C-alpha cells in the first residue's frame with residue numbers, strides 16, 4: 001500500500017508510475033463492451049496522446065480512469081493508487097470536451113476555477129485565503145485573470161478551454177485528463193496550451209490527451225496510445241506514430257495524400273494524413289522532422 005501523498009506535491013506514485021491500466025474491460029449496461037483487455041502505462045512527467053477513430057473507446061477509457069464506469073475485468077492505478085483512492089486524494093483532474101459543458105449555466109469564470117478547490121475544502125465548501133490564491137494563480141497561469149468576473153458563456157472556445165485548464169491547475173491535479181483540448185481553438189491558443197502542458201510535464205505531472213489533431217501529436221506528446229476497442233499499440237510517439245499503425249487504427253477513416261518531395265538523393269514521397277483536424281506529415285511512413293512539419297504551416 002502506498003503512503004498518502006502530500007496533496008501539494010506533484011510527485012509520482014512511490015514507484016514513479018503515472019497511470020497504469022492493466023487488462024481493463026468496460027462493458028456498458030446495455031451489454032456493449034466498449035473497451036476490451038486494454039493495457040498501457042503512462043509514466044509521470046510525460047504527455048501521452050490517446051488517439052483513435054470516433055467510437056474507438058477514448059472517452060470510455062477516460063471514464064474508467066475517473067471512476068465513472070466500473071471495470072468488468074482488470075485494474076487501473078493512478079500514481080500508484082487504485083482509482084477510488086486517487087479520487088479521494090484529489091489527484092485526478094479532468095478538462096472536458098466543450099460539448100459536455102452547459103455554457104448557458106450562469107456561473108462566473110472564477111467560480112468555475114474555484115470548483116477545482118472543492119476537494120481541498122471542508123464540508124461547507126467555504127473558500128479560504130489559500131483557495132482564493134490558488135484560483136488567482138491558476139487564472140494568471142492560463143492568461144485569463146482579466147476575465148475572472150465574466151460569465152463562462154460569454155467566452156470564446158479557446159478562452160473556455162483555458163478556464164477549465166485553470167480549474168485543473170487550481171485543483172493541483174497531478175494526473176490531468178484532457179478531452180479534445182484543441183477543438184475550436186486557434187493556433188495561437190493551441191501553442192499557449194501546449195507550452196503550459198510542457199511546463200506541467202516538467203513539474204512531474206502526467207497528462208493524457210485525447211485528440212483528433214494528428215499533426216500536433218508528434219510535436220508535444222512524448223508517448224502515444226492507439227485505441228480501437230482495445231489498445232492496439234502504446235509507447236514513445238516516434239515508435240508508435242507510424243503510417244502503418246495509423247492505418248490499422250483508422251482504417252478507411254483517414255484522408256491520406258502522397259506528395260513528391262525533392263531532396264538530396266532524389267525524390268522521396270511525403271505522406272500527409274488527416275483525421276480532419278491538423279494534418280500529420282510523414283516521410284517514408286514515419287513522423288516528419290520538425291523542419292518538414294513546417295510544410296504544415298508551423299515550425
Ligand SMILES: Nc1ncnc2c1ncn2[C@@H]1O[C@H](COP(=O)(O)OP(=O)(O)OP(=O)(O)O)[C@@H](O)[C@H]1O
Pocket residue numbers: 028029030032033034052053054055056057058059060061
Ligand atoms: N453509456 C454508454 N452505453 C452504451 N454504449 C456506450 C456508452 N457510451 C459510449 N458507448 C459506446 O462505446 C463505444 C466507445 O465510445 P466512446 O465514447 O468511448 O468513443 P470515443 O473514442 O471517445 O469517440 P469520439 O472520438 O467520438 O469521442 C461506442 O461504440 C459508443 O457507442
